[in-house]
Structures are given as C-alpha cells and as structure tokens.
Amino acid sequence: MENPVTPNLKADSKLTLQPTHSFRLFLRRLILHRYFYLLILPGCLYFFIFKFIPMWGILIAFQDYNPFAGMMKSKWVGFQYFQDLFGYDHFYVLLRNTLGINFMNLILYFPVPILMALMLNEVRHEVFKRVSQSIFYLPHFLSWVVVAGLTFFMISTDVGAVNKLLHDWGMQRIVILSNSDYFWLLITLQSIWKDAGWGTIIFLAAIAGVNPSLYESAVVDGAGRLRQIWHITLPAIRHVVVILLILRVGHMMDVGFEQLLLMMNPLVMNVADVFDTYAYNNGVLKGEISTGVAVGIFKGIVGLILVLGANFISKKMGEDGIF
Incomplete structure (x- = not known):
C-alpha cells in the first residue's frame, strides 16, 4: 500500500525546487543582459545612497534631537x-x-x-x-x-x-x-x-x-x-x-x-x-x-x-x- 505521505513529500520537494529554478533563471537573465544592468547601476546606487539610506533620518522628527548625543541617545518625544x-x-x-x-x-x-x-x-x-x-x-x-x-x-x-x-x-x-x-x-x-x-x-x-x-x-x-x-x-x-x-x-x-x-x-x-x-x-x-x-x-x-x-x-x- 502506497504511503499517503509520499505525494506530499514530492509536492513539497517541487515547491522547494521552484525558488531555486527562479533564482537560476534570474541569474541567466542577469548574465544575458549584464550590460543593461551595468548601465542602470549608477542610477540605482545614487538612489540607494542619497535617497534610501538617509530615510533613516526621519526618526529625528520623533526625537528631541541633540547633535552631540546622536540619534541613539536623543530623547523620544513622539508627535510633539x-x-x-x-x-x-x-x-x-x-x-x-x-x-x-x-x-x-x-x-x-x-x-x-x-x-x-x-x-x-x-x-x-x-x-x-x-x-x-x-x-x-x-x-x-x-x-x-x-x-x-x-x-x-x-x-x-x-x-x-x-x-x-x-x-x-x-x-x-x-x-x-x-x-x-x-x-x-x-x-x-x-x-x-x-x-x-x-x-x-x-x-x-x-x-x-x-x-x-x-x-x-x-x-x-x-x-x-x-x-x-x-x-x-x-x-x-x-x-x-x-x-x-x-x-x-x-x-x-x-x-x-x-x-x-x-x-x-x-x-x-x-x-x-x-x-x-x-x-x-x-x-x-x-x-x-x-x-x-x-x-x-x-x-x-x-x-x-x-x-x-x-x-x-x-x-x-x-x-x-x-x-
């Protein structure tokens, strides 16, 4: 008699292999279109460095910010x-x-x-x-x-x-x-x-x-x-x-x-x-x-x-x- 757990294991193995297959497909496309990705790389770095990283600074709006104490030691004041x-x-x-x-x-x-x-x-x-x-x-x-x-x-x-x-x-x-x-x-x-x-x-x-x-x-x-x-x-x-x-x-x-x-x-x-x-x-x-x-x-x-x-x-x- 076939073990009822076996189909589930096969299904699970397919599910676990699917992300790997997608990742390999992504790598293949990345290598194939590498020059296009290199072309947009400076723009991505610009937005990452000057737009996304500074967003950490919005926490200052919720603090009584003291430049000498820094963000970690400044007092939190909420929406004051x-x-x-x-x-x-x-x-x-x-x-x-x-x-x-x-x-x-x-x-x-x-x-x-x-x-x-x-x-x-x-x-x-x-x-x-x-x-x-x-x-x-x-x-x-x-x-x-x-x-x-x-x-x-x-x-x-x-x-x-x-x-x-x-x-x-x-x-x-x-x-x-x-x-x-x-x-x-x-x-x-x-x-x-x-x-x-x-x-x-x-x-x-x-x-x-x-x-x-x-x-x-x-x-x-x-x-x-x-x-x-x-x-x-x-x-x-x-x-x-x-x-x-x-x-x-x-x-x-x-x-x-x-x-x-x-x-x-x-x-x-x-x-x-x-x-x-x-x-x-x-x-x-x-x-x-x-x-x-x-x-x-x-x-x-x-x-x-x-x-x-x-x-x-x-x-x-x-x-x-x-x-």
Missing part, C-alpha cells in the same frame, strides 16, 4: 513637533502661500514649455531653430542669485532700469519688490524666464516621435498648420503632458527655497513665508533640527497623497497615469 507645526499660529498662512505660489506656477508656468515646444517645432530654418533653443536654455544654468540680482537691477524702485526710464519720461515709479500684491506673480514670472526653455526638451522629444506620415496625410486632406497641431501633435504628446502634470501636482508643497529666500523682504513676509522658509528659520537658524525634519515628512506625505489622487483622476478620465 508635528503638534507644534499644526498648532503654529501662522500654519494656515504657510499653507496658503505654499499652495498659492504653486497654483500660479501650475496655471501660468506649466503650459509655457508646451507652447514653446510647439512653436519651435514649427520653425523650418534649422540654424535659427538651434540658436533659439540655445537662448531659451541658457537661463536655466544661471543661479538664483544671478536671477535675483538681475531682477533687482531691472525693477527695484531706486536703481532699477525700468523705474529710471519711467522717471526720465516723467512717469511715476512702480513699487514691485516691496509690494505684496505682485510678489506671487513676480516669483512665477522669474520661474518662467529661468526654466521654461529647459522644460521644452521633454516635449520636443515627444513631438519628434510623432509619425511624419500623419502630417503628410493631413496635408493631403487640406489641413493647415494649426489643424495639424490640434489634431495630430497635441494628441500624440498628451500622455507625456499628463504624466508631467501628475508629477507637478506631487510637488505642490515644494517651493523654490533659494528663490524665495533671495526675493523675500520684511514688507512681503505675509505672502512669502512658506514651509521651506519656516523649516529653514527653525531647523537651521534656531537649531531645532527635529522641526525641519517634521516639516519635510509632512510635505512628503501631502505630496504622496496628491500624486495618488491625480493619478486616480487621470485613470478615471481614460489616461494611463504613472502606474
């Missing part, structure tokens, strides 16, 4: 610093300013690289096209210190070139840098001037992948350039636009810290103070490192929620999303 953040008198001012500046960037800045890419794609003179691209890319390589200095020498009330011309023409000087009503718009225009040209690279690459036969068929059907852009180019790059829009929504809590730090002054603090400047003032200047880490965790969680929400909405609207 999160409570201090949410209980801060100007918390909603920080939230309003952060979201307000980002909404203006989303509405005014985000479409500009798309429009610039469409216009550059229509340029037929190659030399003029390449020169124009180089001019548009150049501001991206300037530091915010240079951009802030140029802004000051252009529109400051005393020494600004624009106000000097207005004064010479007998017109009243315009106060911009110290006027809180213009601050968000000024920050957005600076971002457009500096980075819009650089943002066209991805869209130009997406446009370059459009099948030229589609344009030839549209010309045969009598479609003009605007019709070709509307019915061929824009639908072809729509997935790229949606992905970048989702990623941009995920950065709604991030504001250019260097830009704001250089452009803010006491007269515009009510519209310029954001979470990044709050973390800098408390975490760096006052030495409350745990407060700065708590702000970073809060921003990260909100950004994750926004990305998941934007991705969910895009899929409901028939787009692929980012995952």
